[in-house]
Amino acid sequence: MKKLSARRRHPLAAVVVLLLALAATGGLYAAFAPAGKAQADDTAQSLAIDEGKKLYAVGCASCHGVGGQGTTDGPSLTGVGAAAVDFQVGTGRMPAQQPGPQVPKKKVIYDQKEIDQLAAYVASLGPGPSVPTAGQYNPQGADAAKGGELFRSNCAQCHNFGGEGGALTNGKYAPGLEGVTPKHLYEAMLTGPQNMPAFPDSTMPEQQKQDIIKYIESVNSSTSANPGGLKLGGIGPVSEGLFSWIIGLGALVAVAVWVAAHTAKARKS
């Protein structure tokens, strides 16, 4: 202690204290801030934020407010994170075209670079989940059976047992999951877009999200097997009932008409 107090008045002391304080602040910040924000100093990142801000002002500000604070037409974007932006813009839901119960999936109008810039800007408004890395969402090596169990307990109630989608209240709906990329599936679970609840890592760890993605890929993709033949929408008894009436009974009635019809008579000549 004596040594320290002796050097307290050293001309460089103030500089050392300042450096230590800065390091502590930075370290604490690095420890507590979300991963995505850690590289905020990076010049490329700040460039992206600037570009994103410009894109934001043109495409998003009218509904979400100039600073992302939200208006009556759109929710606040503070703290939604880059993952939410990557999902909403990357699936074409944003920018929204018209008001309605729910903003539907559309053609994507920004390229991935622009989406990243927008995401960077929105992420700078407040800490939120960052865009997952391939290592996070890639389902290779995940367990489809475990994923199936998780899917049935967390997802099937809205998205149907095979991820075909389903109805919610007042015109809202849970969309079908066929053709949705693993990254977007992951982001949707992480952020809870629109009325979908979120399934954060604290209650559904990364590994489980991968299992779910793996399951969706195995049962609802263009290459997944439907051993029994036509899937009929994969929505259960309603389409099966329609099929049995129209095709089944229809074919049999046609056959019955043939069986009961009079055979052509010889022409009177």
Add this chain to the structure above:
Amino acid sequence: MSSNRISDENLPAEQESAHAEVERADDPFANPGMPAHRPRIQDIDERAAKRSERAVAAMFTLSMLATIGFIASFVAFPVDKIVYIWPFGHVSALNFSLGLTLGVALFAIGAGAIHWARTLMSDVEIIQERHPIEATPEVAAQAKKDFLLGSAESGFGRRKLIRNTMFGALAMVPLSGVVLLRDLGPLPEDKLRTTFWKKGLMLINQNTNEPLRPEDVTVGSLTFAQPEGLDDHNPDFNNEIAKAALMIVRIQPSEIKDKRELEWSHEGIVAYSKICTHVGCPISLYEQQTHHVLCPCHQSTFDLSDGARVIFGPAGHALPQLRIGVNDEGYLEALGDFDEPVGPSFWERG
């Protein structure tokens, strides 16, 4: 009977067709009788008949080939072989080939038989007379007489004691059968009133099987929980989870409209029964912006920010809420069982 008297007058005249045999030149609507039979091509042209014969034989032959195809497919295709067939998709080779060959084998037999009947068997229409269903008066009288005789010989009407005791015995003997059904199941007692939850049980996240901490549950998230100590190897797991299943959401305390709901929550974390109060479907279609939760079976809708009251659909009362708190180690725990029966209503619910 008066109804008979009135209606008889209002019945239409006996159908004219019934008297078709009677020549009635003055009735333009009279039944002209069967038109003359006209032969088919096959009846007059032996070559056409031969063609039909060959067609029928061809169909029966096709059926035989299809059956051979069925057996061949059964042997040739492994049970798990998946092939792509447009427009049906990636289907089981075995199911597809067996079904088609079986279908063709059966259909060809049917088609052959029908074609045979339609083109080669006689198509002369035959007229058969109908006879009244009811017996002639003599037969009816005889039957009644026989019955009365038999009945009189038995003494059934005279010996009332025998008759009445017999009715009594016959009426009582099925009771044994009813009594035997008693052990189909236990009495209800208060089984529907209690669940596995009790004070101090932690809320276990169904995904991770770990106890939940308040900070795990973020606003807008949805989590399903089951009571600590209930694991799926328990033989009664299904019976218990059918009543104990919980859904956990976190709502900003300022948005919670119901006072009791807020009291029973922990910092806005609310735990509601996942079992619909209508007929018991697991209800968990949670809309995080509206806080509405919808039942996928019959569309009952509950507002989780307002005591889970019913806002649409056939459910009769709100979802029961489980009172929760945090234990010493910082985990969410139940502060007791539900204070009302979970799931569908029943007579004794009150």
Add this chain to the structure above:
Amino acid sequence: MSTASDEKTRQAPAGERVADWADGRLGIYGAAKGMVRKVFPDHWSFMLGEIALWSFVVIILTGVYLTLFFHPSMNEVVYDGSYVPMQGVRMTEAYASTLDISFDVRGGLLIRQIHHWAALIFVAAMFVHMMRVFFTGAFRKPREINWVFGFLLFVLALFTGLTGYSLPDDLLSGTGVRFAQGAILSTPIVGTYISMFLFGGEFPGHDIVARFYSIHILLLPGIMLGLVVAHLILVFYHKHTQFAGPGKTNNNVVGAPFLPIYMAKAGGFFFLVFGVIAIISAIATINPVWAIGPYRPDLVSTGAQPDWYLGFSEGLIRVMPGWEINVWGHTFVLGVFIPLMIFPLVLVALAVYPFIESWVTGDKREHHILDRPRNVPTRTGFGVAWLTLYFILLIGGGNDIWATHFHLSINTITWFIRIAFFVGPVVAFVITKRICLGLQRRDAEKVLHGRESGVIKRLPHGEFVEVHQPLDQGALHTLTAHEQYKPAELGPTVDENGVERKTSPVEKVRVKLSKGYYGEGNQIPKPTAEEYKEITSGHGHH
């Protein structure tokens, strides 16, 4: 070679000898009299019942096969079969054995699909068969009992279907069983007891699959088989109905003989029905239980529906408001119990209709000539109103599917069904009756003025007219063969002695109904021979 055939001719052919042997013991020749050449009329709509019959046979055949592999047990096992996305998942033996039938038994999937498709088609065929019988009045005396047999078959088929649907113990069927249990609980006083007894304790318990199994494969099909046989015996005994036409009367039946034509046609039709169902099962999946997952009472998938034939009860339960009354410490679960009671009422309304109609007409005669639906506008109107109600509820039962596929709000659809439930049948009744009357008028027109030939003729003064061709006598007869009742009247209020006659209120209702059926404006009087002659002679027709 020659000696053998000589012996045969001397001895009568082997088949005949066998028949002789059987006749000495069973009296088959006596029974065959009138059977072998029994006449059946030909009409495609008479074969709808046959579709039902043959699909029932297909169901029994495939069902027996399925019992060889299915384990009706709720013991929990960990799946280790060949379907990868289920490996290691806990499930009941019932579900696991259904997966085995689908993935490890060769042809098992096909038979399962045939069984299920045939079941859907079976009920659909029964339904349209029943509608054919209804709209043509084939239920009239002497066939009322057979109508009731048919109705019972339909109802039993619903419950056989329900119990069969529940056996695989998958997530969808388990949800259906849960619904059934919730509905049972709503029954006043005895609900909880019935539920405990049926499930052997609390839901879901360990017994329900085994219990449903014996009901599904033994009890209900056994009763149905007996009813089917009785139904067919009565069809034989009554001889089939026929439409009016030249040569056809109420006292005869015109058509082809059982042997050979009907034997070939009906027998062939069995193979056609089986063949079509087999092909459907080759190309279309039904009830993919492997994708639906095993049942757990805390899990659910959206789009939870029963098979189509219970869709109307599903609709009832979905659109009902959530009424619940608590009095004297008890709960009246009206929101569930009212639909539960309307469900049998909707069906019974159809079952008792023949008795109501015969009471209204007071007609006690036998009817073997079928009605054309247009000629009985009120009955046809009731029938269409019933169908409308049925299909409105069926739509209600799938409201979530319509919502997603037609981008509608589920709440709007539900409200639409609630209103249409009351309005739809009334509108359908009125419209149908009007259409029927219009068609009757057109028939009368055709009888009196002939058929529009499409040939336009110019008269000397320049007017254009269409040439009408008179109908031949066969067509005239067919169009005028239907009977027309006169509406019932209340008798005079005083009898011949001047004493006041009492008319019972029941009789008043009957007279009112009779007027509704046959009163002025409710049927178009068919042309009389006099009218016809006057017009044909007066105009000096073209």
